[in-house]
Amino acid sequence: MLDIPTAARVVQLSAKQLFMMFPTPMFTGMLPDVGLCDRIEKRLREVQKSGKGFPSPGGKILAYMTPDDIQTLPEMKGLVEVIMAESSSILDFYAIKRDSHYITNMWANIANPNRRHNFHIHPNCLLSGLVYIKVPKNCGATIFASPRIHSKNIEPTYFKKNEFNADIFSIPPEKGRMLIWPSHVPHAVEQGTADEAEDRIVVAFNVMIRGLIDQPTARLVLS
Numbered sequence: 518m519l520d521i522p523t524a525a526r527v528v529q530l531s532a533k534q535l536f537m538m539f540p541t542p543m544f545t546g547m548l549p550d551v552g553l554c555d556r557i558e559k560r561l562r563e564v565q566k567s568g569k570g571f572p573s574p575g576g577k578i579l580a581y582m583t584p585d586d587i588q589t590l591p592e593m594k595g596l597v598e599v600i601m602a603e604s605s606s607i608l609d610f611y612a613i614k615r616d617s618h619y620i621t622n623m624w625a626n627i628a629n630p631n632r633r634h635n636f637h638i639h640p641n642c643l644l645s646g647l648v649y650i651k652v653p654k655n656c657g658a659t660i661f662a663s664p665r666i667h668s669k670n671i672e673p674t675y676f677k678k679n680e681f682n683a684d685i686f687s688i689p690p691e692k693g694r695m696l697i698w699p700s701h702v703p704h705a706v707e708q709g710t711a712d713e714a715e716d717r718i719v720v721a722f723n724v725m726i727r728g729l730i731d732q733p734t735a736r737l738v739l740s
């Protein structure tokens with residue numbers, strides 16, 4: 518038999534590399550002035566009291582939604598400015614050609630802190646986001662599901678979870694924290710275990726671009 522020296526029996530590649538293909542970004546940060554949350558809450562309560570918006574479905578558990586154009590309220594100006602600036606940076610990060618961008622819809626959910634909300638996506642926009650305005654301790658977090666869920670038709674058991682096998686992503690809710698993600702990412706609100714004396718308040722928004730998408734066979738004018 519041929520005697521192969523130990524050093525020659527290496528079974529690993531040399532110059533190994535790992536590339537992350539097609540990553541899904543989540544952008545987050547804190548409002549420069551967290552006190553803005555209190556001023557926004559005050560205005561949202563006025564909207565709620567005025568009778569505008571959408572009351573709790575079924576009426577049992579609080580789940581009030583404001584009208585979806587609250588970006589036009591003067592009290593939202595400071596928040597809108599942050600969203601527009603951050604969205605601009607993200608669209609540049611993606612290198613998206615456009616004439617401009619804008620908030621298509623903005624609304625607030627004032628809900629029981631333990632109320633769960635099913636997975637959904639936000640259609641007709643490129644970016645979606647939220648700002649936590651009021652977050653009772655142990656209220657439900659907004660959670661995000663892998664957009665590659667169909668790759669999980671065979672699902673092994675894992676001896677530990679990591680970013681390669683995770684199917685859920687979440688960031689603990691924090692007053693003044695903004696999240697912005699690609700709109701196609703499914704998300705939900707998990708059930709909380711909070712004292713129900715306080716409401717969970719979140720402002721959500723969608724962002725779209727204006728301009729000509731000048732691609733042969735896929736031309737589209739967004740105005």
Ligand SMILES: [Fe+2]
Pocket residue numbers: 637638639704721
């Ligand atoms: Fe949503």
